[in-house]
Amino acid sequence: MRIDVITLFPEFIDSCAGIGVVGRAQERGLLEVKTCNPRDFATDNHRTVDSRPFGGGPGMLMTIGPLRDALQNVHAAAAQSAKVIYLSPQGTRLTQEKIVELAHQERLILLCGRYEGVDERVLENLVDEEISIGDYVLSGGELAAAVVIDAIGRLQDGALNDAQSAEQDSFSGGLLDCPHYTRPVSDDLGAVPEVLMSGDHAMIRRWRRKQALGRTWLRRPDLLARVELDAEARTLLEEFRHEHRAAKNQQGGVR
Numbered sequence: 001m002r003i004d005v006i007t008l009f010p011e012f013i014d015s016c017a018g019i020g021v022v023g024r025a026q027e028r029g030l031l032e033v034k035t036c037n038p039r040d041f042a043t044d045n046h047r048t049v050d051s052r053p054f055g056g057g058p059g060m061l062m063t064i065g066p067l068r069d070a071l072q073n074v075h076a077a078a079a080q081s082a083k084v085i086y087l088s089p090q091g092t093r094l095t096q097e098k099i100v101e102l103a104h105q106e107r108l109i110l111l112c113g114r115y116e117g118v119d120e121r122v123l124e125n126l127v128d129e130e131i132s133i134g135d136y137v138l139s140g141g142e143l144a145a146a147v148v149i150d151a152i153g154r155l156q157d158g159a160l161n162d163a164q165s166a167e168q169d170s171f172s173g174g175l176l177d178c179p180h181y182t183r184p185v186s187d188d189l190g191a192v193p194e195v196l197m198s199g200d201h202a203m204i205r206r207w208r209r210k211q212a213l214g215r216t217w218l219r220r221p222d223l224l225a226r227v228e229l230d231a232e233a234r235t236l237l238e239e240f241r242h243e244h245r246a247a248k249n250q251q252g253g254v255r
């Protein structure tokens with residue numbers, strides 16, 4: 001897969017995409033992340049890429065010219081057609097489902113805004129989709145682009161060492177992930193749940209599923225409402241709720 005990023009801060013994207021799982025995916029030839037700086041397409045001596053908004057108001061907007069030329073250049077850089085995604089708080093909220101969809105594309109172009117954003121005509125005519133990574137405002141699209149690249153990069157076949165890890169991700173079955181433990185078995189901070197050391201794989205799978213369901217119920221009831229629970233899941237969730245209530249009652253009794 002190839003991802004082109006149009007950004008005024010290419011070094012930021014290069015450094016994010018050069019480390020960890022995504023860096024390794026690039027080294028293994030599974031993913032290619034390229035940057036293109038609209039400033040290189042400015043036509044004046046100051047390499048201007050922004051201007052004041054018509055109608056007044058604070059801040060500056062990125063102008064059409066350098067963005068259009070940067071996009072044209074990037075489209076022409078590879079044979080396959082590419083969807084253009086603009087990162088902004090006005091976009092559709094990013095989900096793991098969307099990430100899985102994007103990870104299947106051969107090519108993508110991510111457009112990062114700075115200042116107060118970009119001229120609306122760029123969005124109307126040159127952008128296919130607008131995506132937000134959450135209901136908060138960043139000073140530019142680069143961090144959001146890095147989030148998208150990371151989440152897509154780790155899903156490329158062969159990027160993760162353990163083939164199962166992506167399947168076990170939070171959200172992959174519409175639920176949050178279960179808790180995980182490693183050595184030491186006992187510590188001042190607590191003990192590892194016995195079942196995880198039992199060697200009984202059926203019991204371990206059941207415990208993990210129960211924890212995933214329980215956590216989702218406690219922390220993200222909105223997610224739980226959207227998944228269809230089979231008979232086992234309903235039983236596990238009922239058990240979790242019962243144990244949770246009992247633990248809370250016990251805490252209350254101690255106090």
Ligand code: ADE
Nearest residue numbers: 087088089132133138144
């Ligand atoms: N740019 C600024 N804020 C953003 C957000 N929340 N998501 C995506 N891009 C952004």
